[in-house]
Amino acid sequence: MTSDQEHVHHRVHLVDELRQFSTETEWVEFKNDNHHPQGIGEYISALTNAACLKYKPKAYLLYGIQDKTHEVVGTSFDPYKTKGNQDLLPWITTGLIPNPGFEVFMVDHPGGRVVVFEIDPARGRPVSFYGKSFIRVGSSKTTLKRHPDKEGAIWTRGSxxxxxxxxxxxxxxxxxxxxxxxxxxxxxxxxxxxxxxxxxxxxxxxxxxxx
Structure with a gap:
């Protein structure tokens, strides 16, 4: 197996591992093909903050996977397209304060094409998206200000x-x-x-x- 093949195999394995988690897992989110730019940024905020609270080294937002069954269905989502006259990823990055850091990669899974956002956890303060912070509570995304206990806990955690x-x-x-x-x-x-x-x-x- 070549290094490129090993790389592909590793990412397919990562997707399959993440699919085993419950829908209640607060630092992993599955999406079929709903990739509205504002929603992506809000989910990154929610997931990075949740990963901080759960002491997870990464959070994940995956497109091309059915939310309820976690079946790979594939997606046509192109994260490198533009939002209006601006590239999507720079627009999202600009809105994240502080930017936790994230990587985007495509996975050619046997079940279909999957887009993965691999996100670092928040450190020392909540991450907001264009002025508003979010959090995952169970399987739901909500504003962080509705959960002051969680917000306070994030402020106390850093590296x-x-x-x-x-x-x-x-x-x-x-x-x-x-x-x-x-x-x-x-x-x-x-x-x-x-x-x-x-x-x-x-x-x-x-x-x-x-x-």
């Missing part, structure tokens, strides 16, 4: 050391000055209306650990 697990570490291993600085830096990146909530959460967590 910094405070999000990592140190095996066998205890409170005695923490440097008080470093903890104070990390807490200050984390709070400085959060809007004022979130700061009081997070500060109280941190204080409560430390109190429980010390008791």
């Amino acid at each position: 910094d050391w405070s999000a990592e697990i140190c095996k066998d570490a205890t409170l005695e291993d923490l440097d008080p000055e470093a903890v104070a600085k990390a807490r200050s830096n984390s709070l400085s990146n959060i809007p004022p209306r979130r700061t009081r909530w997070l500060s109280g959460t941190i204080s409560l967590s430390l109190t429980k650990l010390e008791s």
Whole structure:
């Protein structure tokens, strides 16, 4: 098997693995052939935010797969076409703030052509699309502002050391000055209306650990 054949095989295998997930999986979305540009951007926002909450390294939006049965039906969707006088993907990327990063590729599956958006998770703050953030709740896409608990959780999650697990570490291993600085830096990146909530959460967590 050549390297190109292995590459194709890997992507077909990825599609088949994703098809095994339940329709309630919040970081994977299947679409038959409904590829309205606004909807694509909203789903990327919802999926990247959901992947953050579920600690998933990637989220996926797939076109060419029946939503209920997950049967591969194929799609004529071309992600490289234009939206009006602008290319579709740059238009979507411009609307994502911050841009989580995503890759688009086509898969020549035996059941039909599949278009895959492979999306990185949100880090440290929710991802919005042209000013509005979305989230997956079960199999439904909804605005993130309707779920303040989920929005607050995303603000506390990032790629910094405070999000990592140190095996066998205890409170005695923490440097008080470093903890104070990390807490200050984390709070400085959060809007004022979130700061009081997070500060109280941190204080409560430390109190429980010390008791």
